[in-house]
Amino acid sequence: MANASTTPHDLNCLTIDELEAHAAKIMDKQTRDYYNEGADSGSTLRENLDAFKKYRIRPRVLRDVSRIDTSANIFGHKNSIPLGVAPTAMQCLAHEEGELATARACKKMNVVMGLSSFATTTLEDVAEASGDNPNVLQLYLFESRDHSRKLIQRAKKAGYKAVFLTVDTPILGRRNLEIRNQFKLPKHFKIANFAQDEAEKEGERQQEEQARPQAQRRSSAGYLDGDNRVQPSGPITFHTHAANPTLSWETDIEWLKKECGPNMQVWVKGIATAEDALLAIEHGVDGIVVSNHGGRQLNGAMATLDALPDVVAAVQKRIPVHVDGGIRHGTDVFKALALGADFVWIGRPVLWGLAYKGQEGVELCLRLLADEFKLCMGLAGTIKIKDISKDYLVKMDRSGFVSRL
Numbered sequence: 001m002a003n004a005s006t007t008p009h010d011l012n013c014l015t016i017d018e019l020e021a022h023a024a025k026i027m028d029k030q031t032r033d034y035y036n037e038g039a040d041s042g043s044t045l046r047e048n049l050d051a052f053k054k055y056r057i058r059p060r061v062l063r064d065v066s067r068i069d070t071s072a073n074i075f076g077h078k079n080s081i082p083l084g085v086a087p088t089a090m091q092c093l094a095h096e097e098g099e100l101a102t103a104r105a106c107k108k109m110n111v112v113m114g115l116s117s118f119a120t121t122t123l124e125d126v127a128e129a130s131g132d133n134p135n136v137l138q139l140y141l142f143e144s145r146d147h148s149r150k151l152i153q154r155a156k157k158a159g160y161k162a163v164f165l166t167v168d169t170p171i172l173g174r175r176n177l178e179i180r181n182q183f184k185l186p187k188h189f190k191i192a193n194f195a196q197d198e199a200e201k202e203g204e205r206q207q208e209e210q211a212r213p214q215a216q217r218r219s220s221a222g223y224l225d226g227d228n229r230v231q232p233s234g235p236i237t238f239h240t241h242a243a244n245p246t247l248s249w250e251t252d253i254e255w256l257k258k259e260c261g262p263n264m265q266v267w268v269k270g271i272a273t274a275e276d277a278l279l280a281i282e283h284g285v286d287g288i289v290v291s292n293h294g295g296r297q298l299n300g301a302m303a304t305l306d307a308l309p310d311v312v313a314a315v316q317k318r319i320p321v322h323v324d325g326g327i328r329h330g331t332d333v334f335k336a337l338a339l340g341a342d343f344v345w346i347g348r349p350v351l352w353g354l355a356y357k358g359q360e361g362v363e364l365c366l367r368l369l370a371d372e373f374k375l376c377m378g379l380a381g382t383i384k385i386k387d388i389s390k391d392y393l394v395k396m397d398r399s400g401f402v403s404r405l
């Protein structure tokens with residue numbers, strides 16, 4: 001009997017769990033804590049993972065699974081599997097080649113890549129490394145529309161297929177290890193997409209600063225207003241500019257759609273409820289990602305896999321519904337699809353791959369998941385993505401009682 005794997009194994013690393021363990025030994029403490037932690041006690045982060053264990057697969061047999069097609073269409077491109085690389089900030093912390101290594105691995109593995117606004121590589125350099133492999137730009141809409149507008153224009157010019165507006169971060173979640181470690185991006189790295197703006201602004205700022213009475217001079221984190229809210233008027237750092245508490249459906253989605261024009265889609269990332277999924281449709285977005293930011297924002301929020309079925313039922317296939325959070329095995333991809341997701345995204349596993357072996361490590365990460373997913377499809381008795389449905393799952397409650405969906 002042939003093994004389902006199409007590629008050679010790395011005998012030291014046969015699972016994403018092993019990849020995580022290798023990476024943990026390689027990364028420095030600040031980076032490991034920043035990448036791996038969730039908000040507050042981390043319960044939502046853990047529940048994202050545990051949610052997958054509540055479901056078991058009902059395999060069907062004698063169905064000729066000799067020709068399995070794992071490919072999925074995204075932005076008119078044939079992705080090798082229904083999985084993409086979610087945007088994660090500051091990848092050069094994991095490996096010196098950072099986002100470039102990720103882009104090259106995605107291209108080689110034929111997998112769509114999401115680039116964080118807070119990448120340590122410019123969106124143009126990533127686009128060049130990606131060639132004709134599709135990319136999406138994750139966007140935090142800043143209070144200064146100028147910063148956002150420039151970024152959108154650059155993404156359009158560089159051929160990005162979509163922007164993913166992250167909507168679960170109106171205020172940055174509380175990450176205790178980050179606070180305790182006093183997280184700082186080492187000086188030799190830059191939040192590359194803003195580096196030019198920063199240099200231009202710095203001169204102006206220094207002049208303004210000198211003109212200001214001593215008592216009103218800003219701290220390095222920005223100004224605090226009367227409500228102790230950081231005013232994002234200072235340098236672009238993720239403690240100030242990632243969070244924009246003023247975002248709303250009415251004012252921002254319309255603006256964003258206009259800026260993106262007809263050739264770059266607008267998605268929202270961070271939907272957790274049917275109500276918001278319906279609002280997304282009402283406001284004309286092209287797709288949604290059910291996400292809780294990998295458990296890094298509202299601790300105590302639902303696991304994304306638990307949030308998914310309600311959203312799928314509300315959307316009724318009018319727009320694509322994607323999901324991320326806690327996907328660590330090919331069977332997790334299968335379960336998410338069976339619950340109605342069209343596509344999934346992975347965050348931390350790619351960072352672990354990067355830390356382990358740069359581009360090669362990201363390829364390994366994607367290959368493991370692709371092989372596991374293909375094997376799962378074959379052993380569950382299905383050869384087409386579109387046939388994966390809730391008929392392939394049962395749900396177990398806490399007492400072990402099994403029910404059909």
Ligand SMILES: Cc1cc2nc3c(=O)[nH]c(=O)nc-3n(C[C@H](O)[C@H](O)[C@H](O)COP(=O)(O)O)c2cc1C
Nearest residue numbers: 035086087088089116166293294325326346347348
């Ligand atoms: C270190 C780290 C940085 C992240 N940076 C961003 C970001 O810049 N923008 C964003 O929308 N989401 C960001 N995310 C969230 C991911 O896009 C994704 O939603 C999440 O990682 C999925 O969960 P998983 O890590 O369990 O796969 C980040 C996640 C991590 C772990």
Ligand SMILES: CC(C)CC(=O)C(=O)O
Nearest residue numbers: 089118172238242293296
């Ligand atoms: C720049 C940060 C806000 C990136 C992020 O989204 C995260 O660390 O979760």
